[in-house]
Amino acid sequence: AQSVTQLGSHVSVSEGALVLLRCNYSSSVPPYLFWYVQYPNQGLQLLLKYTTGATLVKGINGFEAEFKKSETSFHLTKPSAHMSDAAEYFCAVKSFNKFYFGSGTKLNVKP
Amino acid sequence: DGGITQSPKYLFRKEGQNVTLSCEQNLNHDAMYWYRQDPGQGLRLIYYSQIVNDFQKGDIAEGYSVSREKKESFPLTVTSAQKNPTAFYLCASSTDLLTRDGYTFGSGTRLTVV
Numbered sequence: 001a002q003s004v005t006q007l008g009s010h011v012s013v014s015e016g017a018l019v020l021l022r023c024n025y026s027s028s029v030p031p032y033l034f035w036y037v038q039y040p041n042q043g044l045q046l047l048l049k050y051t052t053g054a055t056l057v058k059g060i061n062g063f064e065a066e067f068k069k070s071e072t073s074f075h076l077t078k079p080s081a082h083m084s085d086a087a088e089y090f091c092a093v094k095s096f097n098k099f100y101f102g103s104g105t106k107l108n109v110k111p
Numbered sequence: 112d113g114g115i116t117q118s119p120k121y122l123f124r125k126e127g128q129n130v131t132l133s134c135e136q137n138l139n140h141d142a143m144y145w146y147r148q149d150p151g152q153g154l155r156l157i158y159y160s161q162i163v164n165d166f167q168k169g170d171i172a173e174g175y176s177v178s179r180e181k182k183e184s185f186p187l188t189v190t191s192a193q194k195n196p197t198a199f200y201l202c203a204s205s206t207d208l209l210t211r212d213g214y215t216f217g218s219g220t221r222l223t224v225v
Contacts, residue, residue: 009151032211043201043216044154051211080112090153097208102154 001025001093013021014110016049019078021105023091031094032094033074035065038104039087047089050074061085081109113138117202117217121196123225124189124196132220141207143185144214148169148199159198160185161208189222191208222224 007022025031032051036044048059055067061084065076074091086109091102113137124130133224136143141159144152156169160179179185185204189196199221203214 032213034213034215040219041120041199041219043117043218044203045216049211049213057207086149092213094211094213099214100155100157103151 002031002093002098002100004091004093004100004102006089006091006105008105009103010106010108012110013081013106015072015083016080019053019076019081019085021076021089021091021107022070023065023074023076023102025074025091025093028093028094029092030063033065033067034092034094035063035074035076036057036092038062038090044090079104081107083109083111085109114117115215115217118202119220120218122220122222125225126197127191129190130181131188132169132200133221134185135183136202136215136217137183138204138215139182139214139218140204141182142205143179143208144203144205144221145175145177145185145187145202146168146201148201148219150191154201157187159208161191162166180200194224196222198222 003026005024034049035047043084048057050057050067058064063078088106093100118133144159145157158177160166176188202217
């Protein structure tokens with residue numbers, strides 16, 4: 001079975017600072033990779049995805065992620081945090097017909 | 112606009128009661144899913160359906176039941192056999208099981224046992 005590890009259940013950054021949320025996965029075959037964002041009492045919204053092609057993927061709200069096969073990583077970044085980025089972020093891997101979700105990272109943005 | 116509608120947003124259940132959570136989609140998706148979300152545990156798959164009149168157990172199906180009589184609808188019943196039902200429940204859909212497009216999620220139902 002696949003596993004998805006998100007390092008850090010809580011991350012706190014200052015407004016304007018770099019956001020880095022880490023995601024590592026276990027997979028013997030190239031998977032499809034996703035980042036979702038969840039605001040309180042809401043569903044998950046797709047931020048970005050990697051399926052094939054360019055390993056640097058740009059998403060909504062200024063986020064991007066880079067697929068590094070050798071490191072089995074798909075870390076999420078944003079150059080400058082905004083207060084509205086405060087939410088929980090989930091990394092997910094799709095392998096064959098199943099999704100595997102990480103346990104989530106809550107991002108706090110300090111003014 | 113197409114999307115997934117979950118209702119109700121908040122639901123309270125007494126001990127020993129069955130309750131049904133509604134999930135309706137107008138995306139023309141074949142596959143639908145139910146997830147349970149608990150703090151710090153991510154999402155866990157309860158049931159999924161790839162086509163009408165067919166559904167499969169996920170990782171934590173005990174105490175839950177589903178039906179898929181229409182393409183648009185995938186209701187989840189939380190039975191009295193589910194000993195710890197308090198959680199946030201998310202319904203999702205996709206074009207099919209093998210899609211690389213990811214899932215579309217509803218806005219969730221928060222179930223509380225009182």
